[in-house]
Amino acid sequence: xxxxxxxxxxxxxxxxxxxxxxxxxxxxxxxxxxxxxxxxxxxxxxxxxxxxxxxxxxxxxxxxxxxxxxxxxxxxxxxxxxxxxxxxxxxxxxxxxxxxxxxxxxxxxxxxxxxxxxxxxxxxxxxxxxxxxxxxxxxxxxxxxxxxxxxxxxxxxxxxxxxxxxxxxxxxxxxxxxxxxxxxxxxxxxxxxxxxxxxxxxxxxxxxxxxxxxxxxxxxxxxxxxxxxxxxxxxxxxxxxxxxxxxxxxxxxxxxxxxxxxxxxxxxxxxxxxxxxxxxxxxxxxxxxxxxxxxxxxxxxxxxxxxxxxxxxxxxxxxxxxxxxxxxxxxxxxxxxxxxxxxxxxxxxxxxxxxxxxxxxxxxxxxxxxxxxxxxxxxxxxxxxxxxxxxxxxxxxxxxxxxxxxxxxxxxxxx
Amino acid sequence: xxxxxxxxxxxxxxxxxxxxxxxxxxxxxxxxxxxxxxxxxxxxxxxxxxxxxxxxxxxxxxxxxxxxxxxxxxxxxxxxxxxxxxxxxxxxxxxxxxxxxxxxxxxxxxxxxxxxxxxxxxxxxxxxxxxxxxxxxxxxxxxxxxxxxxxxxxxxxxxxxxxxxxxxxxxxxxxxxxxxxxxxxxxxxxxxxxxxxxxxxxxxxxxxxxxxxxxxxxxxxxxxxxxxxxxxxxxxxxxxxxxxxxxxxxxxxxxxxxxxxxxxxxxxxxxxxxxxxxxxxxxxxxxx
Numbered sequence: 163x164x165x166x167x168x169x170x171x172x173x174x175x176x177x178x179x180x181x182x183x184x185x186x187x188x189x190x191x192x193x194x195x196x197x198x199x200x201x202x203x204x205x206x207x208x209x210x211x212x213x214x215x216x217x218x219x220x221x222x223x224x225x226x227x228x229x230x231x232x233x234x235x236x237x238x239x240x241x242x243x244x245x246x247x248x249x250x251x252x253x254x255x256x257x258x259x260x261x262x263x264x265x266x267x268x269x270x271x272x273x274x275x276x277x278x279x280x281x282x283x284x285x286x287x288x289x290x291x292x293x294x295x296x297x298x299x300x301x302x303x304x305x306x307x308x309x310x311x312x313x314x315x316x317x318x319x320x321x322x323x324x325x326x327x328x329x330x331x332x333x334x335x336x337x338x339x340x341x342x343x344x345x346x347x348x349x350x351x352x353x354x355x356x357x358x359x360x361x362x363x364x365x366x367x368x369x370x371x372x373x374x375x376x377x378x379x380x381x382x383x384x385x386x387x388x389x390x391x392x393x394x395x396x397x398x399x400x401x402x403x404x405x406x407x408x409x410x411x412x413x414x415x416x417x418x419x420x421x422x423x424x425x426x427x428x429x430x431x432x433x434x435x436x437x438x439x440x441x442x443x444x445x446x447x448x449x450x451x452x453x454x455x456x457x458x459x460x461x462x463x464x465x466x467x468x469x470x471x472x473x474x475x476x477x478x479x480x481x482x483x484x485x486x487x488x489x490x491x492x493x494x495x496x497x498x499x500x501x502x503x504x505x506x507x508x509x510x511x512x513x514x515x516x517x518x519x520x521x522x523x524x525x526x527x528x529x530x531x532x533x534x535x536x537x538x539x540x541x542x543x544x545x546x547x548x549x550x551x552x553x554x555x556x557x558x559x560x561x562x563x564x565x566x567x568x569x570x571x572x573x574x575x576x577x
Numbered sequence: 578x579x580x581x582x583x584x585x586x587x588x589x590x591x592x593x594x595x596x597x598x599x600x601x602x603x604x605x606x607x608x609x610x611x612x613x614x615x616x617x618x619x620x621x622x623x624x625x626x627x628x629x630x631x632x633x634x635x636x637x638x639x640x641x642x643x644x645x646x647x648x649x650x651x652x653x654x655x656x657x658x659x660x661x662x663x664x665x666x667x668x669x670x671x672x673x674x675x676x677x678x679x680x681x682x683x684x685x686x687x688x689x690x691x692x693x694x695x696x697x698x699x700x701x702x703x704x705x706x707x708x709x710x711x712x713x714x715x716x717x718x719x720x721x722x723x724x725x726x727x728x729x730x731x732x733x734x735x736x737x738x739x740x741x742x743x744x745x746x747x748x749x750x751x752x753x754x755x756x757x758x759x760x761x762x763x764x765x766x767x768x769x770x771x772x773x774x775x776x777x778x779x780x781x782x783x784x785x786x787x788x789x790x791x792x793x794x795x796x797x798x799x800x801x802x803x804x805x806x807x808x809x810x811x812x813x814x815x816x817x818x819x820x821x822x823x824x825x826x827x828x829x830x831x832x833x834x835x836x837x838x839x840x841x842x843x844x845x846x847x848x849x850x851x852x853x854x855x856x857x858x859x860x861x862x863x864x865x
Contacts, residue, residue, distance in 0.1 A: 203793060204691025335838060363833070364841055368789050368798060371587040372834035375580060375713065391792040394693040398790060402716035404705045423693040423790075426703065571838075 189228040190485060192478070193250030195243060195261030196286060198235035202390065205419060205470050206235070206263055209286055211460050212467065212474030213260050216482055218459055224482050225490035236262055240270030247274055251281055257492055260477045261286040263470060265309070265338030268293040275302040282496050284481050287473035290337035291344065291569055294523035295554055301496070303503055305480040305516055306439065306473045307526040308554055309338050310345030312413040313437040315530040315549045317349025320410055320435065326382040328356045329410065332373060332396060333387035335362035340569040342387045342412045345437065348556055351576035358577050363392070370396045374403045387412030393420055398427040411436030416533060417469060418442045421541040428541055431533045435546065441529050442466030443542050444512065452511035472511060480506055480516070514550050523554045579711055584834045585827065590719040592826025593726035597784060599803040599818045600733060601777030607813030608749045608770050610667055611660060614674040616778055617800030618681035623648040623779025624786035624795070625685060628694045637699045637787070644783035645776040652775020657768045664767070678796065686793050693792040696783060718788045725784065733815050746770060750813065805844055809851045811861025820859055
């Protein structure tokens with residue numbers, strides 16, 4: 163009965179057409195963009211779960227309006243993310259977009275958002291630096307960090323605690339790994355470490371054997387910023403070729419999905435440090451509550467929320483908190499909503515306080531972790547250190563930080 | 578110099594894998610003129626099934642055979658149930674096989690999920706061999722790849738050159754209508770050859786899952802490499818597939834070692850060059 167009433171309501175609204183003010187609409191439409199095809203499909207699906215969890219926690223309503231979630235898939239390429247966003251905006255008429263997942267997709271949606279001032283974009287888990295640092299867009303928000311923030315603490319840990327003085331880098335050739343390498347090298351080089359050689363490999367490369375043999379013999383460790391199957395392939399071939407240098411992991415290199423993958427390569431990873439904003443096994447009380455809520459909502463999900471569920475959750479939650487605060491007022495190109503988002507503060511699942519800097523980029527908690535073997539033989543990450551309040555400038559002066567120029571294959575450099 | 582030799586060896590081992598993957602593809606095309614776009618999906622299916630078998634029994638060779646068998650069955654089914662019904666209409670067959678590959682990829686994603694799988698090698702193959710000439714350790718599985726490729730190449734050559742089935746296939750390549758007129762059950766031979774191609778793909782999948790790894794998306798990578806290999810080598814020719822695989826394997830590895838950013842360009846540059854100068858492929862016969 164209720165359902166029918168609502169349908170009639172919507173039908174009337176549709177009949178009245180565009181004369182209905184957006185603020186008076188009976189529902190808020192949120193488009194979620196994630197990668198639901200190809201190699202990232204399982205992880206992208208977890209991103210969607212994160213957004214759905216935030217909606218479910220409000221009971222599917224905000225400020226008296228129903229929340230309608232529409233999902234779209236992209237395939238990790240910038241143009242697919244743009245196509246998904248255009249479909250959501252132009253055909254479905256969404257008010258907000260949560261997403262995308264991958265680094266270069268984020269840069270593309272940031273640019274797209276400038277041509278759609280009437281839509282508010284909240285980044286999913288994409289973590290390229292310049293999505294918010296340079297050329298930022300007034301209606302693009304990132305309630306999370308970039309790839310450099312996710313490496314904070316690792317460089318100094320590697321130099322001071324593990325005594326690595328020279329480290330080679332193997333990373334994929336696009337914006338997110340560039341940013342991760344920056345995060346690692348900023349601390350490592352400042353402490354006095356050297357990075358004599360960096361190898362940039364195409365995404366999806368299968369055969370790394372020639373790179374394995376080109377890694378200089380005199381390095382103390384190898385920093386690996388590869389994701390998914392690429393990480394598995396590299397590590398396998400490295401161990402088969404008798405490689406024995408310790409590994410330092412990038413954020414997605416040591417993700418739980420890789421630790422859960424099947425294969426003998428995993429022995430190499432035990433003891434490897436990494437930087438990440440999301441640790442499945444973290445024992446903070448907010449994280450435990452978050453995990454419990456996730457598992458209750460998605461019994462078929464992962465054993466703990468992935469980095470993607472975590473970040474899509476935070477973005478969707480931020481949107482819902484702000485919507486609630488402004489009572490669903492989306493008039494004047496979301497003026498009130500954006501003012502609310504800009505000064506929003508909330509406690510994150512990792513226990514810190516999420517808030518934005520002036521470029522609308524999150525100030526986050528970050529973890530330095532270490533891979534260990536559980537009693538049942540499976541691998542997990544344990545927390546060595548929590549670094550609170552990490553900002554995008556990595557604690558440096560803004561002018562100096564920007565003067566170093568955008569990240570690239572050759573920037574930063576300390577051979 | 579040592580580095581150059583190591584990269585060359587890497588190129589040859591990668592070529593061996595590409596040859597294993599492309600041989601079934603080129604065999605099917607040689608007889609039926611079917612561009613089987615589901616070839617990558619058959620490779621991935623073989624890899625997954627092989628993983629399951631090795632995970633349960635612990636016997637690697639059994640996994641390779643089982644993976645081959647599963648893909649042979651799937652391949653035979655695809656030909657008998659779908660592609661065989663539109664035999665002779667090559668464009669429709671190609672499109673239908675693309676559809677099959679998408680459906681198969683999604684079914685496999687549904688069943689095996691998005692994780693990366695790797696088949697555990699038997700003790701004897703898991704480590705590395707010291708190569709005195711180069712003074713380095715080299716993965717045993719990659720040396721085995723070269724042996725496998727040579728053995729398979731010789732077996733395929735024997736099959737095609739010396740056996741009755743081979744004679745039928747060769748006759749079919751030259752003139753299918755005549756073959757049918759002579760009273761051979763062409764439809765059944767087609768299913769058989771498709772199953773054989775599937776078996777080769779499935780076994781290649783298990784080997785690839787052992788030497789490298791498999792995950793959703795691997796199917797498209799191998800489909801692409803197989804396409805490039807047979808376009809360069811000549812569609813339908815086993816020797817051509819070997820030559821194409823060597824060229825592409827070496828190009829990829831030299832590219833990755835000496836110009837990593839532009840590595841992928843080399844393979845396609847070779848393909849463009851071949852298509853421009855010798856469109857039927859290096860060892861392919863031009864259509865009359």
